[in-house]
Amino acid sequence: MSPRRRPGDGVGAPAPEPAPPRRPGSHDPEGNRRAVLDAARRLFGAHGFKGVGVRAIAAEAGVTPGLVMAYFGTKDGLFREAVGSGAGVSRDVLAATGGEAGDLPGVLARAYLDRWDRLPADDPWPALIRSAVSHPPSAELLRTILDTQVGEPLAEVLGTTDEADVRTAVIRSVLFGVIMERYVFAHEPAASVPASELAPALTDVLATAFGDAGGPAAAGTAGAETKGPDREAPGPGEAGPAAPEEPGTTPGTASLFALLNDCAARHQLVVGRAVRAYGISLPAYDVLATLREAGAPYRLTTGEVAAAGSARAGGLTQQADRLVEAGLIRRERDTGDRRIVWLCLTPEGLELTGRVSDVRSEQERALLAGLGHAERRRLTALLGTLAHTLGAGGPEQ
Numbered sequence: 001m002s003p004r005r006r007p008g009d010g011v012g013a014p015a016p017e018p019a020p021p022r023r024p025g026s027h028d029p030e031g032n033r034r035a036v037l038d039a040a041r042r043l044f045g046a047h048g049f050k051g052v053g054v055r056a057i058a059a060e061a062g063v064t065p066g067l068v069m070a071y072f073g074t075k076d077g078l079f080r081e082a083v084g085s086g087a088g089v090s091r092d093v094l095a096a097t098g099g100e101a102g103d104l105p106g107v108l109a110r111a112y113l114d115r116w117d118r119l120p121a122d123d124p125w126p127a128l129i130r131s132a133v134s135h136p137p138s139a140e141l142l143r144t145i146l147d148t149q150v151g152e153p154l155a156e157v158l159g160t161t162d163e164a165d166v167r168t169a170v171i172r173s174v175l176f177g178v179i180m181e182r183y184v185f186a187h188e189p190a191a192s193v194p195a196s197e198l199a200p201a202l203t204d205v206l207a208t209a210f211g212d213a214g215g216p217a218a219a220g221t222a223g224a225e226t227k228g229p230d231r232e233a234p235g236p237g238e239a240g241p242a243a244p245e246e247p248g249t250t251p252g253t254a255s256l257f258a259l260l261n262d263c264a265a266r267h268q269l270v271v272g273r274a275v276r277a278y279g280i281s282l283p284a285y286d287v288l289a290t291l292r293e294a295g296a297p298y299r300l301t302t303g304e305v306a307a308a309g310s311a312r313a314g315g316l317t318q319q320a321d322r323l324v325e326a327g328l329i330r331r332e333r334d335t336g337d338r339r340i341v342w343l344c345l346t347p348e349g350l351e352l353t354g355r356v357s358d359v360r361s362e363q364e365r366a367l368l369a370g371l372g373h374a375e376r377r378r379l380t381a382l383l384g385t386l387a388h389t390l391g392a393g394g395p396e397q
Contacts, residue, residue: 035061040082044124048131053295066304105206113195170209274363288353291345298345
């Protein structure tokens with residue numbers, strides 16, 4: 001009598017069916033974050049920046065809108081991260097030159113064409129570019145992303161002089177023109193020319209635009225001020241090179257952070273004054289703006305609003321009470337779970353939030369009016385480096 005075989009033993013036994021993929025849950029914050037980014041890329045790519053709300057992205061990812069806001073802060077923040085790996089002059093492109101500026105035009109041309117040739121059909125970049133033509137907020141978002149992904153890396157190679165700004169403008173225009181002709185509008189002959197034939201021609205154009213640019217800044221000195229052929233000597237009233245620091249001391253650190261705190265306080269004061277002209281405080285506006293960013297039907301739980309950082313937990317109830325009394329939001333109990341209370345924008349609240357948002361944006365542009373384009377770009381790069389440094393030792397999100 002032959003031994004009895006267990007299921008799965010021997011030749012021809014059916015293979016076990018793979019377990020269905022598990023949807024990320026609250027125990028998997030990194031999985032949730034990836035799911036939100038994947039959903040955002042799909043929906044932004046299909047419908048554009050304007051056509052997708054935070055609530056739709058949350059539903060697609062299987063999470064709550066509040067969790068989306070907690071991870072990314074705003075819809076703009078989510079979009080920036082969704083396209084963050086898009087078509088910029090990334091540091092890996094600069095590193096591929098091996099520090100030789102002469103190699104950069106060819107490396108950049110090939111990398112750009114290769115990245116866009118392999119761009120998925122549902123990638124949000126083309127949708128953003130199309131919507132930027134007729135939608136001013138999308139155009140502003142596109143400009144900001146291009147400053148970060150193209151302007152700042154090029155500044156590491158070309159410097160920040162007036163001549164460097166002109167060269168950067170030409171390089172950006174050339175690269176963006178190729179994107180528009182070849183990938184967004186698919187105009188001929190640009191759409192059909194093989195990348196292997198287009199890359200040498202693009203390299204020649206970029207080489208002319210770069211000119212005699214020096215090599216990238218030395219590794220580990222991001223944001224450092226170095227004197228070279230593309231650096232101007234300090235003008236009248238400008239500070240020269242800092243004196244060497246004495247061992248064990250960090251002169252200037254306290255005054256630097258005091259200046260940053262002062263700038264932040266002045267920003268809050270000026271913007272808060274503009275917002276109060278509409279009968280609400282700046283924290284109250286932040287609550288309204290968070291509900292607006294969530295997308296239709298413009299509602300979140302108190303916990304979700306707090307998770308987005310719109311108000312301190314202790315003050316959110318009081319802010320909500322005032323906004324309810326003003327008719328700008330209303331509270332609704334969830335029909336499926338009476339323990340859940342929603343904060344919902346009223347039509348009046350939505351209209352007011354849009355008007356205040358425009359005024360706040362205009363006020364912030366006025367605050368930066370004293371800085372030229374190159375100065376804003378440098379300041380953004382320096383503050384980005386500082387923010388990265390300050391967050392390097394913090395807990396992972």
